Amino acid sequence: MAAGPRRRRWLLLGVLFALVMALLVSVLRAPSPEQPELVIDALPPIEWSSPPSKETIAPDQDLPRLAVGVYATNISNLDLLDDQFSIELLLWTLWEGEPSADPSGQLRLINGIYDGDIQRFQPVRQEQRPGGVWTLYRIRSAVVKRWQLSRYPFDDQILQLQFGLDDPLQPVRLDVEEDHPFVISPGLLLPGWRLKEPSAYASSLSLMSDLGIPPAAEKAVRRQPTVSFDLPIQRRSLLYVAPDFLGYMLAVGLCCMSLMITRSRDDLILAAVVSAGGNYVFIAGNLPVTAMTGFIGNLQLIVFLGILYVVAADEIIDHHLSSYTPRVSNLLRVILLPSYIAITVLGIVWIIP
Structure with a gap:
């Protein structure tokens, strides 16, 4: 007989406790009258600096264009322990400016390995064409490649070549050839790998240092113009x-x-x-x-x-x-x-x- 009233009493106490807690939470969440919005308005306005625009970082479009294309003839020595591979290719450039100012002779493979005679830029021929100065080079080099092998032997890799000028601060408008900028020789075979469709694009390399020169007011980061050539390869896992x-x-x-x-x-x-x-x-x-x-x-x-x-x-x-x-x-x-x-x-x- 006493169980019913006792249960109702505990139920009323529980409801009352819940109402008190809800009231306390609403009071704590309410904004304090000691902190009016006038305090924020009294502060001096903050002048936010706008982020650097692409026009500021990108190279000057008024500069003459240096178009680059490559024809890969051989890839070998895919060294997984030393993080490198070797490549032989033909590289051609088309300079649209004054012939005396042609910077193609200063091109280098940025992610290549310089060790004695391993990397070689050998001029093959040069011609004056209606579009500009056309130059052909033969290149043999070892290239740095950080292999991603957590999925080995089911891994895919990208062999990347990145070209730029010797002088990282020299203003130049580097670009890739419009028609077939990266061609793979039909006779090029990699044992144990499948070659996929290559790609080429203009890129840049951020220099996280002022190199001892105070940076210009309109430039937040110095960038070296480059061109990149990517060749995806897939391992034959079986x-x-x-x-x-x-x-x-x-x-x-x-x-x-x-x-x-x-x-x-x-x-x-x-x-x-x-x-x-x-x-x-x-x-x-x-x-x-x-x-x-x-x-x-x-x-x-x-x-x-x-x-x-x-x-x-x-x-x-x-x-x-x-x-x-x-x-x-x-x-x-x-x-x-x-x-x-x-x-x-x-x-x-x-x-x-």
């Missing part, structure tokens, strides 16, 4: 599966054999551990450390977890459950091999990028 991951395949096979053979299981499991560890050491010797943080590192983890699963399940089933529940032990022994294969395959499919 070509790298067998030679690079044979040790992992052997480790999985040894674990399957240890579950099918009742004797000499310890030797097979030890051989699986050595095979997986040796495969990881082999890949680490051929690839930079950044590649170990992606697909390869996850694959190594799956293989070793599978080995631990085989060892733990075999120990529990044969030495613990067999003496207490032989029927359950026999059933688990039958499904142990299929479960290991299914877990391993699903794990590998899940981490494939």
Whole structure:
């Protein structure tokens, strides 16, 4: 009888408490009368400086145009450890200004590697054409390339060439040729890679330093005019599966054999551990450390977890459950091999990028 009034009393107290809290929250959120808007109006107005416009940063459009185009003849030495590759190409320029002021002889490959005679700009020929001074160069150079290998061997890369003048402060209007500025030789093949459609565009390189010269009032950042040529390439991933991951395949096979053979299981499991560890050491010797943080590192983890699963399940089933529940032990022994294969395959499919 007393439960009904007591419940209603607690309900009224709860509603009253909720109303008090709502009132308190509304009072705290209300604007304070001690802070009128007159205080803000009394402050002096702030003069915000407008950001530099594109006209300020972009090169002067009144300058004569230097158009650049390239014809790649050979790409080799894709070195993943040293972050570089080598390229041979023909580069042509078309200068629309005075022939005496032609700056094409000052062009250089900005992301190239200068080491002795590795990078060479060899003039081939020069002609005066109706559009301007046309010059042809033959170039051989090693190029810096920061490889992104977290998805190896399912990775795509972009081979970029960036050309600019020796003098980063020289005003020039660099641009790419309008008709087919980047052409790849039909005979150019990269073993293990697919070549995709190249692209070319005018760009700039920001100089985050005044180089000892006080910056002009209208320029926030100094920019060096450049032209960029990009060649996307895609790795043929299936070509790298067998030679690079044979040790992992052997480790999985040894674990399957240890579950099918009742004797000499310890030797097979030890051989699986050595095979997986040796495969990881082999890949680490051929690839930079950044590649170990992606697909390869996850694959190594799956293989070793599978080995631990085989060892733990075999120990529990044969030495613990067999003496207490032989029927359950026999059933688990039958499904142990299929479960290991299914877990391993699903794990590998899940981490494939």
